[in-house]
Amino acid sequence: MSQTSLDIERYKELAQQKQGEHRKFLATLKKKAPKNLDKIVQEVHQEVFAEIDCTACANCCKTLGPLFTEADIQRIAKHFRMKLGAFEEAFLKVDEDGDKIFKTMPCPFLGEDNLCSIYDVRPKACREFPHTDRKKIYQINNLTIKNTLFCPAAYLFVEKLRARLS
Structure with a gap:
């Protein structure tokens, strides 16, 4: 079900309303995860991304900057045929945690079309976002909750996982 745009504010409202419920649900996974949880997580992840078109949203690209690994910087600088220092000077800064x-x-x-102009060489953090296909998903509960506030797919993932395991 590809959409031209997603109502990001509506998803954020829903995520805020359900934060407590989502937190409780994810906490139960930490205590008593079903043996086949990783398989279920993969299935739900695929189901969600068959429904959600990231290019109809791109909220992560508009609001959440990725952390850059040294490998990311080398790969992207090479893509642009730039020296590492020049790439970092042009695009990056070091935050209060020391992350680039x-x-x-x-x-x-x-791009204006919500497409990534460096998709094939994008940072690892971008490739993995919103982390809803991770093994042992209960190890990143706080991150998952945070991501529901920014990413409609993360919100839908928690909702569908909860429905599936209830």
Whole structure:
């Protein structure tokens, strides 16, 4: 079900309303996860992304900057045929935690069409977001809850997982 745009504010409202319920549900997974949880997580993840078109949203690219690993920086700088220092100076800054992040948001590589101009070489954090296909999903409960506030797919993932395991 591809959409031209997603109502991000509506999803954020729903996520805020259900944060407590979601937190409780995810906490139960930590205590007594079904043996086949990883398989169920993969199935629900695929179901969600068959329904949600990220290019109808791109909220992560507009609001959440990824952390850059050294491998990310090398790969993307090489893609642009730039020296590492020049790439970092042009696009990155070091945050209060010592992590390399974008100087400005939205992502400078996000097009007007919500497509990533460096998709094939994008940072690892971008490739893995919203982390809803992780093994042992209960190890990242706080991150999952946080992501529901920014990502309609993460919200839908928790809702569908909860329905599936209830």
